[in-house]
Amino acid sequence: MSALQIVSCSPLETEELGSQLGLILPAGSFLALRGDLGGGKTCFTRGIVSTTAPVSAHMVASPTYAIMNSYPGTVPVYHFDFYRLSGDDDVAELGFEEYFYGKGVCVVEWSERLKELLPADHLTVAFDFLEDDRRCITITACGPASTRILEQLAEQRRQEYFL
Secondary structure (H helix, E strand, C coil), X not given: CCEEEXXXXXXXXXXXXXXXXXXXXXXXXXXXXXXXXXXXXXXHHHHHHHHHCHHHHHHCCCCCCCCEEEECCCCCEEEEECCCCCCHHHHHHHCCHHHHCCCCEEEEECHXXXXXHCCCCEEEEEEEEEECCEEEXXXXXXXXXXXXXXXXXXXXXHHXXXX
16 A cells, blocks of 8 residues: 545544554654645644644644744654745755654655655655545555555554444
8 A cells, every 4th residue: 555545524533634643653754744725734733743742732833933843752743844945955954854864753844845855765645625624635655664654544544444
């Protein structure tokens, strides 16, 4: 399996999907989020933080102006927003690369700005508007570690469906 497509009917469902994924993300995971403004990226991240670094869940907000928010936990979450950056030169200049291969989970909004700095093994999460609060969320694995995570998420969702 290399991709999983899910329709979310509300911000709460988007956050819940993030929570499900957060339960199985190991340290060192990298998530490349893509989608328009208001697509659900920060909502999704709040869900990840709620299960990965729960003591910090109340702090999750879009880091558009800060560029990076750090959420401490057993596995820390580094939440980046590269909306205001022009490309990977800006990212390199700011020294964020060291986080990409560290012991935390990296969640990057506007990850298309990374270009050459995008880690080879990562999950891409694309948010597409359908109507009102509905979103089509496509999670694609690139690399062996990310493929295992995606397979675990698909199995977890299958089991929930049959409960």
